[in-house]
Amino acid sequence: MLWTPQVEVVEQFMIFDRWGANVFSSENFAPNDVTRGWDGRHKSKPMDPAVFTWFAKVRFIDGHTEIFEGDVVLMR
Numbered sequence: 001m002l003w004t005p006q007v008e009v010v011e012q013f014m015i016f017d018r019w020g021a022n023v024f025s026s027e028n029f030a031p032n033d034v035t036r037g038w039d040g041r042h043k044s045k046p047m048d049p050a051v052f053t054w055f056a057k058v059r060f061i062d063g064h065t066e067i068f069e070g071d072v073v074l075m076r
Helices: none
Strands: 007-016 023-030 050-060 064-072
Touching: none
Parallel strands: none
Antiparallel strands: 007 023, 007 050, 050 064
């Protein structure tokens, strides 16, 4: 059986639009906390469909911190 490191906390999570403007950020929350995720809105208004980039700094229970990044397509 392969051991998978367990996430202790998401230290930082940010989403940016195609011009690099930060449209969402959240800090220091438990993994899979759906109340702290992005709902596709910016300043309480739905964003238009587009590609957004994301960045996450994650700390594991062993104290190791790792950075993840990628993109997501918002569809309506």
